[in-house]
Amino acid sequence: MTPGSCFDLHAFRARHRHDALVVAGHGSTVNADSSTPAYRHADRIREQGLFAEVHECFWKEEPNFRFILDQVEAERIYIVPDFISSGYFTEEVIPRELNLTGPLTRRDGKTLCYCQPVGLHPAITGVLLERAAEVVHASGVPPLPPEETALLIVGHGTGLNENSTKIVREQAARIGAMEPRRYAAAVAAFMEQEPFVKDWRTLVSQPNVVTVPFFISDGLHSYEDIPVLLGMTEDVRRDGILNPHAIGGRRLWYAPALGTDPRLADVIVAQVAHFDTHALALAHP
Amino acid sequence: MPSLSRILEARLAAASGRPLFLGELVLLPARSELERELRHRADTGTAPESLVLLPDLPAIREIAKNDAAWAYRPLRVAPGLQRGWRTEALSLPALIEALHSLYPSALPFWAVPRPPVPFSETAKRQSGMYRLVQTCGDEGAPLRAAVEKTCAARCLRQRLWGPGARTREEIERATPDDAIPLPCPEACNYLIAQVREEIDAARKQ
Ligand code: SF4
Numbered sequence: 001m002t003p004g005s006c007f008d009l010h011a012f013r014a015r016h017r018h019d020a021l022v023v024a025g026h027g028s029t030v031n032a033d034s035s036t037p038a039y040r041h042a043d044r045i046r047e048q049g050l051f052a053e054v055h056e057c058f059w060k061e062e063p064n065f066r067f068i069l070d071q072v073e074a075e076r077i078y079i080v081p082d083f084i085s086s087g088y089f090t091e092e093v094i095p096r097e098l099n100l101t102g103p104l105t106r107r108d109g110k111t112l113c114y115c116q117p118v119g120l121h122p123a124i125t126g127v128l129l130e131r132a133a134e135v136v137h138a139s140g141v142p143p144l145p146p147e148e149t150a151l152l153i154v155g156h157g158t159g160l161n162e163n164s165t166k167i168v169r170e171q172a173a174r175i176g177a178m179e180p181r182r183y184a185a186a187v188a189a190f191m192e193q194e195p196f197v198k199d200w201r202t203l204v205s206q207p208n209v210v211t212v213p214f215f216i217s218d219g220l221h222s223y224e225d226i227p228v229l230l231g232m233t234e235d236v237r238r239d240g241i242l243n244p245h246a247i248g249g250r251r252l253w254y255a256p257a258l259g260t261d262p263r264l265a266d267v268i269v270a271q272v273a274h275f276d277t278h279a280l281a282l283a284h285p
Numbered sequence: 286m287p288s289l290s291r292i293l294e295a296r297l298a299a300a301s302g303r304p305l306f307l308g309e310l311v312l313l314p315a316r317s318e319l320e321r322e323l324r325h326r327a328d329t330g331t332a333p334e335s336l337v338l339l340p341d342l343p344a345i346r347e348i349a350k351n352d353a354a355w356a357y358r359p360l361r362v363a364p365g366l367q368r369g370w371r372t373e374a375l376s377l378p379a380l381i382e383a384l385h386s387l388y389p390s391a392l393p394f395w396a397v398p399r400p401p402v403p404f405s406e407t408a409k410r411q412s413g414m415y416r417l418v419q420t421c422g423d424e425g426a427p428l429r430a431a432v433e434k435t436c437a438a439r440c441l442r443q444r445l446w447g448p449g450a451r452t453r454e455e456i457e458r459a460t461p462d463d464a465i466p467l468p469c470p471e472a473c474n475y476l477i478a479q480v481r482e483e484i485d486a487a488r489k490q
Contacts, residue, residue: 029478032350032357043343055385060474062361062389067470070393071385073288088412096410 012273013050020053020074021045023268024065024094025082026216027058035061037217037260038082044265051078059089065097069110076111078272084119084216084259085164103279113279115271118259119167119216123270125174127263128153129182132210135255139243150204151175151183152211154197154226157190165190168214183210191225198229201248208244209252216259227254290377292396294319296465297377304329306464308388308441309366315374323375323383325368336371342379345372346386360475362388362441362467394442394468398453401445402471404428411477418480424448427483435479442469 023045025038038056046054057068069077079098081090094100095114105112118124132151136144153175155168168188175186184206189197200209213226224236232245232254244251258264287295297305297312297319305312305321311329312321323345328336339345348370349361358365366387375383384392408419421428429448436444443456445468451459453468460466472480 027474029359029475030357039343039346046342061359062473063385063393064390064474067390067393067399070397070399071289071390073290093412 009048009050012269013048015276016051016078016272018052018074019076019078020055020072021051021268021272022055022057022068022072022077022079023082024068024079024098025056025058026089027061029060033223034217037257037264040260040262041082041265041268044262045269048269050269059093059097065094069098069112075109076113078113078115078275080115080268080271081117082216082259082264082268083117084214085167086117086120087163090117103275113272113275115275115279118264118267118271119214121267121270121274123267124258125171127261127267128171128212128214128258129175130263131255131258131261132212132253135212135243135253136210139253141244141251144208144210146181147184148206149183149208149210150185150187150206152197152200152204152209153186153188154211154213154215155188155190156215157193164214165193171214191229196229197226198231200230200252201250207250209250210255211253212255213257215257218257218260223257230254289392289396290381293381293392294377297321300463303463306461307384307391308362308467309364310384310387312380317374319377320374321380323372323380323387324370325366327368328371333371336369339370339372342382342386345383349387360435360440360473362391363439364441388467391465391467394470395465398468399470401450404447404472407472407477415477415481417484418477421480421484427480427487430483431476431479435476436469440469442467444469446471 023038023042025035028034035056035058038058042054042056045051052074053072055063055068055072057063057065059065063071079094081094083090098112100112100114103114105114133143153168153172155164157165168190172186172188175182185204187195187203189195189200189203191197195203211226211230227233227236227241230252231247232241232252233239241254243253302314304314306326309326311324311326313324313329315322324336339348348367350358352358352365353367372383381392403423405423411418432444432447432449436442443466444450445453445456456466456468
């Protein structure tokens with residue numbers, strides 16, 4: 001199932017043709033790649049003509065969260081955080097900076113619909129699985145036998161945002177429980193807390209290991225640090241990544257960050273549809 | 286308050302077919318009354334065939350996001366925008382989208398005036414390692430140094446806040462008749478990062 005197929009796109013377009021979508025990401029003052037996925041997703045949604053206006057805004061780049069609503073002309077505005085989990089940014093920073101009072105804020109003739117972050121939508125599991133299958137396919141290797149393959153989902157993992165740790169664990173549990181089995185093991189691992197990604201050799205025992213970083217962009221962490229922790233390379237920028245990497249008699253694949261997947265645009269749209277059926281339905285029973 | 290498009294539409298009409306400037310950009314008259322082509326202002330008189338046509342919004346955005354050596358430009362409204370390109374004739378909504386991506390927030394900062402935000406207020410909203418900037422108040426030496434090196438030396442915006450701020454009226458009076466002003470109502474994150482570096486450097490001395 002692609003995220004976009006959960007509802008009728010024509011009906012969605014008709015419903016939202018006067019509305020605005022705001023994609024809210026983190027951004028960076030040093031790293032150009034940080035905001036790239038949010039821009040790409042917004043571009044894709046623009047091309048589909050689903051909304052009258054599509055805007056991006058960031059915490060660390062311009063246009064900034066604080067001023068974004070000044071440039072939006074539509075009366076109904078959907079705000080979707082391009083974050084992998086709820087937490088400090090989605091629960092404190094965005095509501096404060098955009099002056100939101102809850103999921104639904106009515107102000108100055110505008111209706112502000114604050115949707116769930118992209119990473120929380122159930123469709124993200126499907127994107128993760130497709131991403132993992134694609135990195136294997138792109139390496140020229142035929143589909144791997146599930147019983148000989150492990151999926152390693154990597155998160156950052158610090159005390160700062162327990163929700164992001166939780167969601168990585170949930171994804172691993174959800175994929176691990178799927179019938180028929182897609183992987184012999186689906187395991188969560190973290191850069192800065194147990195179970196550590198550097199211990200992958202003992203975390204999973206299968207001969208094939210496919211790694212997907214549960215990050216919103218190929219920022220410094222996922223792009224440069226994880227392959228080093230996995231033992232795939234000593235310097236990603238210098239040597240790049242070769243999939244699969246043969247190591248200790250096993251094969252290891254490393255996918256780009258989940259948030260860079262073009263299907264995330266569909267998940268953003270799906271979060272708007274989710275808002276319509278849940279939060280808006282509650283407001284107008 | 287009229288919408289941003291109505292305000293820009295009125296400003297374009299007032300320019301009555303003459304080029305209109307915004308920082309290093311020029312909005313050139315095109316075929317129809319309300320369409321405009323965007324270029325670097327230094328390319329105003331260049332023959333169109335000598336310029337690279339940017340086909341869509343992602344291409345337009347990349348021009349501002351990177352310099353000619355393809356290095357990241359976190360401060361989009363810095364001088365040194367790449368030259369040698371042009372857009373197609375853009376209708377008003379497409380023109381607005383293109384301007385948002387070349388000079389983020391420039392249109393709302395001009396068309397939707399907001400009271401300037403004192404630096405100490407902006408500092409209060411910082412978290413993590415940027416909380417340090419709360420120590421320099423509204424006039425502190427690290428703030429002055431960062432403003433001097435960044436806002437004054439490397440940004441086309443004019444500050445409505447902080448040491449040496451100008452009023453909106455002063456900025457408008459200083460802007461030529463054929464240009465849209467570029468006011469700055471609040472310290473940007475790039476400046477916040479520079480202030481933090483100044484505080485760090487002062488501590489190490
Ligand atoms: S704070 Fe300074 S550097 Fe940042 S946009 Fe304003 S004037 Fe430019």
